[in-house]
Amino acid sequence: xxxxxxxxxxxxxxxxxxxxxxxxxxxxxxxxxxxxxxxxxxxxxxxxxxxxxxxxxxxxxxxxxxxxxxxxxxxxxxxxxxxxxxxxxxxxxxxxxxxxxxxxxxxxxxxxxxxxxxxxxxxxxxxxxxxxxxxxxxxxxxxxxxxxxxxxxxxxxxxxxxx
Ligand SMILES: [Zn+2]
Numbered sequence: 001x002x003x004x005x006x007x008x009x010x011x012x013x014x015x016x017x018x019x020x021x022x023x024x025x026x027x028x029x030x031x032x033x034x035x036x037x038x039x040x041x042x043x044x045x046x047x048x049x050x051x052x053x054x055x056x057x058x059x060x061x062x063x064x065x066x067x068x069x070x071x072x073x074x075x076x077x078x079x080x081x082x083x084x085x086x087x088x089x090x091x092x093x094x095x096x097x098x099x100x101x102x103x104x105x106x107x108x109x110x111x112x113x114x115x116x117x118x119x120x121x122x123x124x125x126x127x128x129x130x131x132x133x134x135x136x137x138x139x140x141x142x143x144x145x146x147x148x149x150x151x152x153x154x155x156x157x158x159x160x161x162x163x
Pocket of ligand 1: 093094095096136137140
């Protein structure tokens with residue numbers, strides 16, 4: 001798998017819903033998970049970041065220093081935020097935007113409806129860092145990057161010194 005890097009225009013594409021869970025989707029999700037775990041310190045990835053434009057995200061905040069609430073490995077197809085509240089400002093980074101980090105304001109709490117790899121409809125509610133990472137990954141499915149959510153670039157966007 002190869003990561004698309006900003007300013008690649010393909011990162012701006014909107015992903016399509018997964019209509020049918022077949023062997024190809026399961027295998028793709030499996031490789032995406034391996035790819036996520038092969039990037040040390042990385043807590044989430046969305047399918048369009050590797051040029052696959054279907055609504056699939058994977059998040060795992062296990063062991064991260066900012067983690068409070070944690071559901072370990074989360075694989076979501078067609079995720080949709082159906083409830084959100086509160087405010088949380090966090091320093092975010094992204095595999096697709098390797099040169100920068102930024103302070104992004106998001107919701108503290110989210111309730112997300114999604115389909116799992118067995119095709120079951122599920123609901124997940126979470127807070128804090130895990131909620132923030134999920135919002136970041138769901139944004140990718142709509143072609144939105146964290147840098148788009150920074151209103152004051154001079155104050156809140158930082159050139160990365162350590163990778
Ligand atoms: Zn990202």
